[in-house]
Amino acid sequence: MEKTIEVKGLQKSFKDIEVLKGVDFEVKRGEIFALLGSNGAGKTTTVKILATLLKPDNGTVTVNGYDVLAKADNVRQSMSLTGQFAAVDEVLTGRENLVMIAKLRHLNQPGQVADELLKRFGLSEAADRRAATYSGGMRRRLDIAMSLVGRPRLIFLDEPTTGLDPEGRLEVWKMVKELSKSGTTVFLTTQYLDEAEQLADRIAILHQGKIIVNGTLAELKSLFPPAKVEYVEKQPSLEDIFLAIIGKKEEKVN
Amino acid sequence: MTMELQTEMRTETVKKHYFSDIAVMLGRSMRHITRSLDTIITVTIMPIAMMLLFVYVFGGAIKTGTENYVNYLLPGILLIAIATGISYTALRLFTDKQRGIFERFNSMPIARSTVLWGHVLTSLVSNAISVVIIILVALIMGFRSPAGILSWLAVAGILALFTLALTWVAAIAGLGAKSADGAGAFSYPLVFLPFISSAFVPTDSMPAVVRAFAENQPVTSIVEAIRALLADQPVGNNIWVALAWCLGITIVAYIFAIRAYKRNAA
Numbered sequence: 001m002e003k004t005i006e007v008k009g010l011q012k013s014f015k016d017i018e019v020l021k022g023v024d025f026e027v028k029r030g031e032i033f034a035l036l037g038s039n040g041a042g043k044t045t046t047v048k049i050l051a052t053l054l055k056p057d058n059g060t061v062t063v064n065g066y067d068v069l070a071k072a073d074n075v076r077q078s079m080s081l082t083g084q085f086a087a088v089d090e091v092l093t094g095r096e097n098l099v100m101i102a103k104l105r106h107l108n109q110p111g112q113v114a115d116e117l118l119k120r121f122g123l124s125e126a127a128d129r130r131a132a133t134y135s136g137g138m139r140r141r142l143d144i145a146m147s148l149v150g151r152p153r154l155i156f157l158d159e160p161t162t163g164l165d166p167e168g169r170l171e172v173w174k175m176v177k178e179l180s181k182s183g184t185t186v187f188l189t190t191q192y193l194d195e196a197e198q199l200a201d202r203i204a205i206l207h208q209g210k211i212i213v214n215g216t217l218a219e220l221k222s223l224f225p226p227a228k229v230e231y232v233e234k235q236p237s238l239e240d241i242f243l244a245i246i247g248k249k250e251e252k253v254n
Numbered sequence: 255m256t257m258e259l260q261t262e263m264r265t266e267t268v269k270k271h272y273f274s275d276i277a278v279m280l281g282r283s284m285r286h287i288t289r290s291l292d293t294i295i296t297v298t299i300m301p302i303a304m305m306l307l308f309v310y311v312f313g314g315a316i317k318t319g320t321e322n323y324v325n326y327l328l329p330g331i332l333l334i335a336i337a338t339g340i341s342y343t344a345l346r347l348f349t350d351k352q353r354g355i356f357e358r359f360n361s362m363p364i365a366r367s368t369v370l371w372g373h374v375l376t377s378l379v380s381n382a383i384s385v386v387i388i389i390l391v392a393l394i395m396g397f398r399s400p401a402g403i404l405s406w407l408a409v410a411g412i413l414a415l416f417t418l419a420l421t422w423v424a425a426i427a428g429l430g431a432k433s434a435d436g437a438g439a440f441s442y443p444l445v446f447l448p449f450i451s452s453a454f455v456p457t458d459s460m461p462a463v464v465r466a467f468a469e470n471q472p473v474t475s476i477v478e479a480i481r482a483l484l485a486d487q488p489v490g491n492n493i494w495v496a497l498a499w500c501l502g503i504t505i506v507a508y509i510f511a512i513r514a515y516k517r518n519a520a
Contacts, residue, residue, distance in 0.1 A: 080362075084354070086354075089282065096285070100281075
């Protein structure tokens with residue numbers, strides 16, 4: 001299988017603080033790769049280096065076959081970054097945000113591209129409202145839609161569900177799965193274990209500047225002692241209750 | 255260079271579209287301005303209020319040696335308006351930095367400088383709008399000028415250069431700021447600079463130390479040059495001093511602004 005991302009011996013320090021101390025991993029084409037780690041583990045630093053926003057101190061990093069230092073523009077052409085905070089222009093409408101990115105990617109029919117994405121992300125009705133009026137989930141959807149303009153082969157999602165309510169979170173998960181089905185490679189960082197478990201084909205854990213585990217969920221599970229069978233009464237979690245009530249309400253409305 | 259090498263380079267080089275990218279960026283921030291018309295009002299209302307105050311309240315007591323105090327005052331008022339206007343440029347840059355919009359643009363295959371240039375052009379356009387509004391109000395208040403087209407063009411040129419110089423200063427403030435208040439606050443001293451110049455009163459009425467400062471700071475030469483051009487009088491050396499100040503500030507501020515931008519983007 002073709003490698004979309006190849007990282008070898010990546011090191012990065014900020015002044016005296018060593019954030020990445022020799023990170024190695026590979027991401028295969030078409031997979032969903034989750035970089036897991038606690039706050040401050042260096043996830044965002046890694047993403048920024050892969051997306052050409054930061055320069056590595058040491059090591060080699062190739063994205064879609066291009067070196068991030070020598071061929072930064074080719075890397076930028078071939079991927080899209082969705083940062084930690086929804087980078088939408090709040091003064092512009094949803095549609096204008098998408099048209100702007102389409103123009104900056106020099107696509108032929110920016111208006112048509114925008115309309116298609118708005119439809120795909122369920123934002124058609126809100127298309128002509130300013131993004132400032134959007135809910136957190138809608139803003140994140142618009143943010144991701146903006147990253148999909150021009151169909152990049154690879155998309156980075158840096159903590160895509162941090163700060164979202166449970167519904168918004170499920171929306172984003174659904175979208176990531178659809179993206180992957182359409183052949184896009186997805187690199188996501190998260191601090192939520194269930195998120196990685198739900199989405200990722202491959203999971204790497206970044207801890208104290210190094211990748212300490214890297215593998216599929218099944219491989220990670222096999223690292224631990226075999227499952228014991230225990231009988232536990234399964235109480236619905238507050239999330240289950242919340243989503244069930246909300247779901248019922250929406251059915252009534254429909 | 256051989257043919258093969260050329261074709262290979264073509265496929266490996268990502269084409270840059272400076273002008274169309276800058277146009278997109280300009281269109282974006284012009285929307286910001288037209289959608290928050292209150293910023294234009296804020297930018298123009300304070301200088302207009304000052305103009306009313308100085309002409310109708312203090313003006314009678316100020317001896318400038320000219321018959322028409324509005325004519326004397328207008329250049330300084332325009333500079334105050336521009337100094338107020340560029341604080342919004344700083345604010346817009348700060349917001350872009352804060353919201354991660356710079357990150358998005360910088361991770362795209364567009365020239366990094368286009369993002370800054372979009373803001374700079376927007377600053378020029380929006381300040382031009384406020385300058386025109388203030389000149390219209392001044393006309394109602396009795397401002398008259400015998401200046402011909404060439405002199406007016408020269409005035410427009412000096413004002414544009416002054417805006418450009420201060421815009422790059424604003425860019426440093428906006429990119430380096432830690433809070434939105436901080437991004438806007440730097441312009442207060444700039445707004446006050448015209449008061450310690452010949453903008454409102456001739457400098458010979460000031461005490462020696464203040465006078466020395468007033469006569470050698472940029473605002474005085476710019477004000478004097480614009481005033482002479484509008485009055486159709488010989489401008490003398492002032493215009494060259496004014497241009498030197500504007501260009502000097504632009505170059506120094508540009509270097510620091512680009513450095514601040516790269517530090518943010520790096």
